[in-house]
Amino acid sequence: MPRLQLIALRSPRAGPFDLSLEPGECLAVTGPSGAGKSLMLRMIADLDPHDGEALLDGRPRAAMPAPDWRRRVVYGASESGWWLDQVGAHFKTPPVEAATALGLPQDIFARPVASCSTGERQRLALLRVLALDAPVLLLDEPTGALDPEAVLRAEDLLRQRLAAGTSILMVTHDPAQANRVGTACAVLEGGRLQVATLTR
Numbered sequence: 001m002p003r004l005q006l007i008a009l010r011s012p013r014a015g016p017f018d019l020s021l022e023p024g025e026c027l028a029v030t031g032p033s034g035a036g037k038s039l040m041l042r043m044i045a046d047l048d049p050h051d052g053e054a055l056l057d058g059r060p061r062a063a064m065p066a067p068d069w070r071r072r073v074v075y076g077a078s079e080s081g082w083w084l085d086q087v088g089a090h091f092k093t094p095p096v097e098a099a100t101a102l103g104l105p106q107d108i109f110a111r112p113v114a115s116c117s118t119g120e121r122q123r124l125a126l127l128r129v130l131a132l133d134a135p136v137l138l139l140d141e142p143t144g145a146l147d148p149e150a151v152l153r154a155e156d157l158l159r160q161r162l163a164a165g166t167s168i169l170m171v172t173h174d175p176a177q178a179n180r181v182g183t184a185c186a187v188l189e190g191g192r193l194q195v196a197t198l199t200r
């Protein structure tokens with residue numbers, strides 16, 4: 001049984017989307033700006049209006065309360081929101097080891113969010129998503145603001161999660177990243193997903 005399954009998931013602006021994602025799989029989705037990539041992820045997370053069906057381990061989304069679905073099928077926006085002053089206040093327990101793995105300074109959890117660079121905030125946003133330990137991650141350009149070394153560090157963390165069985169649907173503008181992290185890849189164009197070939 002697939003971990004995540006989409007059946008004709010659609011809105012007037014994007015879809016229909018049909019796909020299956022197994023545990024440990026990463027579908028990397030590329031496509032032109034405005035193609036509907038974020039809309040697709042937001043529909044899957046039930047954050048935007050849609051028709052069609054999404055199922056988690058065979059269980060339809062409509063069979064569980066929306067907050068339960070969103071805790072399991074987690075959307076990581078390309079620009080994350082911050083609602084508290086201190087970085088550490090956004091975490092139950094600061095994931096210090098993972099932060100170090102991402103090259104973040106040790107004192108970052110004690111600092112105000114406003115003092116963090118764009119790239120630091122993006123890595124912290126990724127840590128927030130990973131801290132939820134969700135079975136499905138919907139990542140919208142998770143490394144778009146990072147330097148090449150930080151990109152590779154973030155990809156290492158994502159591969160560790162994949163090896164542990166997490167399923168990831170990742171939107172990226174970087175075909176090389178799609179090839180490095182994806183176990184499959186697709187292009188979203190004209191509102192539809194076209195399966196593409198990995199080139200590694």
Ligand SMILES: Nc1ncnc2c1ncn2[C@@H]1O[C@H](COP(=O)(O)OP(=O)(O)OP(=O)(O)O)[C@@H](O)[C@H]1O
Nearest residue numbers: 013014031032033034035036037038039040078173
């Ligand atoms: N609430 C809305 N009202 C009107 N148009 C919208 C709305 N939400 C999204 N759109 C439009 O739908 C299209 C798809 O948007 P989406 O954010 O999914 O694009 P994207 O593929 O993620 O692009 P990018 O790569 O630039 O992030 C865009 O043309 C966008 O302007």
